[in-house]
Amino acid sequence: MSMRENLEVVRQRISRACERSGRDPSGIVLVAVSKNQPADRIQEAVNSGLTVFGENRIQEAKAKIPLCPGRARWHFIGHLQSNKVRDAVSLFDMIHSVDSLELGSELQKQAEKQAKTLRVLLEVNVAGESSKFGWNPERVVAELSAINRFTRLELHGFMTVAPYAVDPEKVRPIFRRLRELRDQCSQQLGAPLPELSMGMSGDLEVAIEEGATILRVGTALFGERPRLKKKEPIESDHID
Numbered sequence: 001m002s003m004r005e006n007l008e009v010v011r012q013r014i015s016r017a018c019e020r021s022g023r024d025p026s027g028i029v030l031v032a033v034s035k036n037q038p039a040d041r042i043q044e045a046v047n048s049g050l051t052v053f054g055e056n057r058i059q060e061a062k063a064k065i066p067l068c069p070g071r072a073r074w075h076f077i078g079h080l081q082s083n084k085v086r087d088a089v090s091l092f093d094m095i096h097s098v099d100s101l102e103l104g105s106e107l108q109k110q111a112e113k114q115a116k117t118l119r120v121l122l123e124v125n126v127a128g129e130s131s132k133f134g135w136n137p138e139r140v141v142a143e144l145s146a147i148n149r150f151t152r153l154e155l156h157g158f159m160t161v162a163p164y165a166v167d168p169e170k171v172r173p174i175f176r177r178l179r180e181l182r183d184q185c186s187q188q189l190g191a192p193l194p195e196l197s198m199g200m201s202g203d204l205e206v207a208i209e210e211g212a213t214i215l216r217v218g219t220a221l222f223g224e225r226p227r228l229k230k231k232e233p234i235e236s237d238h239i240d
């Protein structure tokens, strides 16, 4: 199938899930996860109407973004090492994967240097998987006010990567838990935390039903991901 056809299928899935849950599809941002995809595929995606792209490796993004249409917007969705923070701040509009106070502090410093404010989400490891990065839920509650003091970071909400499951119903409790955590934190801060980045190719319907506002979809838009040619250091705990 062409990219346009894939996009049409994904849009239909989104609109049906929105209908079922009484939500407005215009309240949902579709992030096209373009990791491992060459610039010409991203050009094709932009031509098909996609505008926001998700990358999980700074090295790859740094090489690729200058080759892509200027209209494209970029979100970082992988684990961010502190030595890559400078590039992350200059390349990305939003970081989904702030996973520690130390990283928050590094981002604050770099954003200050670059005279920017940065939209961020906190990545929560809801299922407590040892293979994944992200805050544990109790810790995020405890450290919330410290994070909120980073003046250069605009805290918009939370992100999670659910465990892999063949049956998407299995991950519903994870998405629900993230929403409940968001509600609790928003009350604690006395400020809205509107964004929930959750849901990928296999489970976006369930994510929408549980309140997702940002979907990160790769395979369903681009098809199977090409493998990286040479072994690169994996900065992401996530799915390659």
Ligand SMILES: *Cc1c(COP(=O)(O)O)cnc(C)c1O
Pocket (backbone or CB within 6 Å): 033, 035, 056, 077, 078, 161, 200, 201, 202, 216, 217, 218, 219, 220, 236, 238, 239, 240
């Ligand atoms: C790769 C990746 C995705 C997209 O996964 P698909 O199953 O291809 O849709 C979403 N989120 C993160 C963090 C990823 O690393």
